[in-house]
Every structure is written in C-alpha cells, then in structure tokens.
Amino acid sequence: MNVPLEWTFHAAHLLLLRLASCIVRGSERREWRREWESELWHARQASLAAGVFSWSVQFQMTAFCVGSVRDAIDVRRHAAAGQKPASIRDSAVQCIVCLCVVLVLCVVPARLLTGVRAEYDRARFQLRPALISVGLADSPFSLPTITFAQYRKWETSRQRYFDDLVYYRITIDPAGDEAHPFRNLRVAHASANLLAIFNLPVEISPNASADDRLPQLVVSREAWVRDFGQDPLLIGSELHAGAQTVRVAGIVSYGSWQLPGHPDAWLLDGKNQLASASGAHGFVIAHLSSLGQATMLGDHVYIAGEGSDSSDMEGTSLAQPIDGPLRVFAFALFLALLALPAVTSISRSESSFSSHRPSLLSRLCRWGFLAAKMSLGASIAYFASCDLAYWNISGFSPMAEFAQFIFAFVICLFTLRWAVLDQRHRCPVCLRRVTHPAQVGTASCTFLGWNGTEMICTGGHTLLHVPSLPTSWFGAQRWLYLDPSWEFLFAAGELR
C-alpha cells in the first residue's frame, strides 16, 4: 500500500472538510465538521481494510469531500434564505427614524415661516447699546414730537450727553414702478447717518454707488415680503416714492425695526429735503456718551430744557432685552424638566428576579437611546412651537413669543413624558417594545400572589411584569431575564 500517497490524500481531504466547515455558519460549524470527519473516517477505514491503495477509492473520498463543500454552500444558502430580516417594527431604529421624520416635518415650516425668521433676526441683530429715542417728556414714546429745526439746533450745538444724533420723520408715500404696483408705505425720511448709528444689517446693492445721485431707499424685509413679493431684483432698482425717484439700496432684516413709528422703508434724505418740511414733527435717535449713560435712570434719561422756551425731554432706551427663540425654548425646557416628575414617575423602577444583568454595552445603548429620544423630542418641541406660534404671523410679535413659550413647554413636557414611558416598555437587551400583554391573576382572587400585566420581548430576552395594584413588595414593574431554555419558543435568529 502506498502509505505516503494515502496520507497525502487524507490530509487533503481533512483540509477540504475544514474549508467546507468554514463556509457553514459559526453556530453549526462544529456539528457539520464532526459529522463529515466521522463519515470520512469510516469510509477510509472501509477502504483501508482492503489493504491496497486504490485510486478509485481515493477519488470516491475526494468526491465526498468536494461534496461537503457543496453541502456547506447549500446549507449556508438555505440558512440565509430562512433567516428573515430582522423586523424593525417596534424596534429602536424605527422609533428614531420616526422621530427624525417628525423633526424634518417641523424644521421645514420653521425655515419657511417669515415670523420665525423675524424672531431670529431680532435676537441676532441687537441695536447698539446706549441708543435712546428722544421725545417730549410728557408725550407718549411712539408719537413724533421733535421738529427738524430743534434737531438741527441740537446737532449744531456742543453736546455733552450725546455723541451722535439721527432725525427721521414718517410720511405715508405711494411707492412702486412699472414692475411693482404702487402701494402706500410708511417711509421714514432720515438723515444720512442713519445706517451708521444703528449698525443695521443691510444688504446693500452693488448698484448703489457713492456717486449715485438718487436718494437711497432701504426697505424693511417685512415690506419686501408683503409689498414686493420678495422680488430679488428690487435691490438696486429705481422706484418712485412720493414725489421723487429713489434707488433701493438694500433690504434690512426684521429685527431692526423696533423703532418708534414702525416704518416700512428708510429714505436717506439730504438735510435740504428734511429742512423743507421743518414744521413737521419727527423722531430723534441719540447715542449717549459715557457721561450721558451715567445719568440714565433705568432705561430712561431726563433732559432739562435750556431756556424758558424749551421743554423738558425724555430719552427712552431702544435696546430692549430680547430673549430670542432659543432662550425662550431653553426656559420652557427647564420648566418642563422640573414638571416632569409631576406627570410621570422618573424612578428607574426596575429590577430582575434572575442574576442576569445586561452587558455594559447594552446598558450604554439603552441610556443612549433614551438620550436620543429626549434630544429629538426636545428638538421637535422647539421647531413645532415656532411653527405653531408664527403660523399666521409674518413678523415678530411679543404675543407670538409668549405663545411659543407655552407651546414649547406643553410639547416638551409631553414629549419627555412619552420618552420615559416608552423607555419603560423597551426590552433592556434589544430595546424592542415588549408586546403580547397578558393579564395575570385577578385582584379579588389573589391573596399572596401578584396580579397585573405580563408582556414579553419578541426577541425572547425578557418578560415585563407590571402590577395592577402596587404593593409594598411589588410596587413597580420588574424585568425577568429569560435564560436560553426559552429559546425554543422563538424563531431561531429572527431577532438576535
């Protein structure tokens, strides 16, 4: 008998079987290799019994081993076909995807609503500090009380309390051209240093060059949206405003229009034009010097009239504290977190009968999932509250800001409550919601046993026991971790 050749064949056969076993799934690999090797051993023994080396026997053995590779491929293919894709129903992935979809549905309107943008701009573009609106001491803040002559007098005299002054008066002028129908706008005819003193975020047209002879008109974003249909070609174009032709120099953001008179557009007139209506009353905006700031009482400053013909003046600060949507939301979220224990229990309220404890990774995943749900829920609350508050309001409104706060608080509170309640019904191992609730026992028939609802994880990891009547020994829900002896109840590999 050709022993070396026979052993060479045998080694090759064993190698083939080992390779074939590598194709099979890991859980079945050992079983298959054991069976193939056992059969090969018996077949080889039968051939060795003849005592002569036979090529045909070796080929038969080789065919068997090559067949084992086909076995392995077939087994692997059937295993893959039989293995259903893990259902995402009630899974953590499904939950996160749903929250993301809702978030996107809330973000899109928030980006489109002009009111939301107005609130953002208002919070973003704060007026310079120490700006005050000056008016007669006994007149309302919103009424124009200063003539251009008075302004000129202040401007030309030496001032200790102010280092910059701006004058503007409001007229209602029809404005438009061939492309834009004429509409009445509240036009503020202002002195030329207006943009500098307010530090306004104006999108200036490249056409508005310094040597342009036409007066410059700055349109509010609100008027641009409302009266000019957001026409991008408006900037730089010529318009008829009142009796004169002007060039639209730019669009100014929403947030800057928190000034007396609520103008729709600013026309940067020369002093001669302003002086032509010197009898009309307007507003004066002043920037306080450091000495002027020192004399402020709260947000007001009183200016005594000089001489018997001068009246006392009062300056009111324009830099009102603006919260902005994020700060409003942050406060609502804080209140919702404080109120959360009032609407649901936030204790961990879970224990295990068995000694099994999920791995550190599982526990981290579980906490991460809760954090993700809460973060997404809070984001949804933020954007949804903006959407609801500004659904029908085009500009900034204190009422809308208040409505946003209320909506944010309510949505945050119930979203967080949902996140906590949902987490309680998630299997600690696979984060899938437990299902198939079954009533166990009845209170009237149970003396020492527990009664309540039992739910099971479809992955076969846990049972959840929720008592109907909390007792001193069974007050909160409990998880029971299922050992491998339960596996036969669940489809193999379906959810793992």
Add this chain to the structure above:
Amino acid sequence: MAQDPKLSHTAALILQAIGVGYVYGFSIMEVTGLPSGTVYPAMRRLERDNLIRSHWEQESIAKGEGRPARKYYKLTIPGRSTLEASRRRYPLLERLIPDEEAKTV
C-alpha cells in the same frame, strides 16, 4: 390530519434508504448514488420537516471501539407515513433500494 408533504424523488430516495436501515450519511450516499452535496442538505431539510431524526451515538461506545462517534439517522412517525405516500407516488423506489439490502450494511 395534515396532508403528507410531497417529496422530490431525491428526498424520497433518501427517506427510503433511511427507512430500510442505511443510517449513516456515507452509506446513504453509497446506496443512493447521490453525491455528498445533495444528500446532506436534503437530510437537513428532512430533519427540519420532522421526517427524520438524528442523534450522535454515545461517545463512550465509539471511544471503546477506537473510532469517532457517528451520527445516526432514523425515520420519525410522520416520516414513515410520508415514506409510504412516496412509495405510492414513486413505485420504483422499493426496487431501487430494497429492504433486504440494508442487512448487509
């Protein structure tokens, strides 16, 4: 009672082999003439459908005889009734693997 499953000729042949007493994988291959790549997956499917049952012989017995343990296959009760139905469907089955052959295995 559920209707007997319809088996392919190959599966019926394997079932017939096991039914007449060929209880090892290699012997089934020998008697049916089917290659390894056909027999074993087919036997796994028959086992999955509860028509045959497999078990490893006791390790101690195999060790005592100086050989590795083998895996035995045998028909289950549903497997027997399915084999009967298959014999009616494939009349040549009994002629291909007659009962008396197994005595030599």
